[in-house]
Amino acid sequence: MRQSSLEVLNVGCQLAVECHGKLGAIVIESDVSADELIRLASLCHYIILVQDRINPFEEDLYIRDLVSVCRQYKPNVFLLSATLFGKSIAPAIAVQLQVGLTADCTELRMDSSALIQIRPALGGELLAEIKTLNNHIQMATVASGGVQAAPPQAFLHTGTQLFKVDTAISRIELTDWRKAELSATPEHSEIVVGVGRGIKYENEFLAIRKFAQDIGASIGFTRAVIDESWADERNLIGQTGKSIKPRIYFAFGISGAIHHITGIRGAQYIIAVNTDREAPIFKYAHYGIVAEPLQFITDISKHLAAQREPSPAADG
Incomplete structure (x- = not known):
């Protein structure tokens, strides 16, 4: 089960x-194993299992199935x-x-039966609180990486709801595909x-x-680097990219615009x-170094190399 799914749970x-x-x-049968269903059983009151075999690229069938489930079960909130x-x-x-x-x-968060939806607005300059009024379903998407994964157990499972749909043919024709070589995200x-x-160089x-x-x-990368075609958008950090929560975040040449800060608030330490020296990033950093990036990398690399070398006493 993907980390993003656990975060939504x-x-x-x-x-x-x-x-x-x-x-x-809601579980599409082709997307889940028996072990994952058992794990879900410890997290949810109900599992709605859609018995449909769907190719991952057939988005129209996923849409059809999820719409059908929502119409039948009428959830108050759909994430x-x-x-x-x-x-x-x-x-x-x-x-x-x-x-x-x-x-x-x-x-x-919930305010009685109303869903309070909080997201960055105006280029990340502020956080907007949104209510969806007069809607029978309150629907939102959860920023990936912005929340913790689901705890080991939250509820006792009380029953599996089995939802059956008729087999349909996708209107999407897959002509070719290739597997991308992904680096660590x-x-x-x-x-x-x-x-x-x-x-810049x-x-x-x-x-x-x-x-x-x-x-x-x-x-x-920040949006500016992506726009210069130096990097892949899959590694964009910020409001329109990924939200991260690493133990250590090194920020090289990053000014500290709020739409980037939105994506790194979960970092334990920002360096x-x-x-x-007037860059806004220093207001959010736990450690700030005013230096050329190459000089900093040279100095810290030497320090790390010295840490790895055995002492003369250890050799003796």
């Missing part, structure tokens, strides 16, 4: 407790993860159900190295990438390296 658990409601999970797949199907589901949708929520890494607009960029490899870190 955790949010659902918390909301169900707040409103004294019940938590259900999806704000992954690329979730973001792709959520708007279509909302349109067919004729309900509102709040995307990329970083926090959700920042949202689930203990150490993350971030690269921002202040890194290729030698700096390569040095930072090697530094990340040497310390076993994944690497992420900022920037030549501009």
Whole structure:
């Protein structure tokens, strides 16, 4: 089961407790193993198992099944993860159900039966609190990496609801596909190295990438770096990308715009390296270093190398 699914389950658990409601999970049969169903049974009041075999690329069939389940069971709140797949199907589901949708929520809570949906707004300058009024289903997507995964056990499982749908043929024709070579992603890494607009030269960029490899870190980028085509959007950190919660986050050449800060609030320690001593990132950093990135990397690499070398006493 994907981490993003567990995160949504955790949010659902918390909301169900707040409103004294019940938590259900919709499972497409082709997406889950027997062991995962057993785990779900310890987390949910109900499991709605859709008996349908769907190719992962047939989004229209996922939309059809989820819309059908919502129409039959009429949940008060319906959540999806704000992954690329979730973001792709959520708007279509909302349109067919004729309900509102709040995307990329970083926090959700219940006010009686009303869902309070909190997400960054105005380029991340503020957090908006949203209520979906007069809707029979309150629908939102949960920012991936922004919350904790579900606890080991939240509710006692009280029954499996089996929902059957007729077999249908997708209107999507798959003509070709290829498997991407994915590197470590920042949202689930203990150490993350971030690269921002202040890194202007290729030698700096390569040095930072090697530094990340040497310390076993994944690497992420601000929107400015993505726009320069230096990096893949899958590793974008911030309001429109991934929210991360590493133990250590190195911020190289990152100014500290609020839409990036939104994505790194969960970091235990933020270490900022920037030549501009007035950069806003220093207001959020636990440790701030005013220095050239290459000089910092050289110095810290020497220090780490010295730490690894055995002392003369140990050799004797």
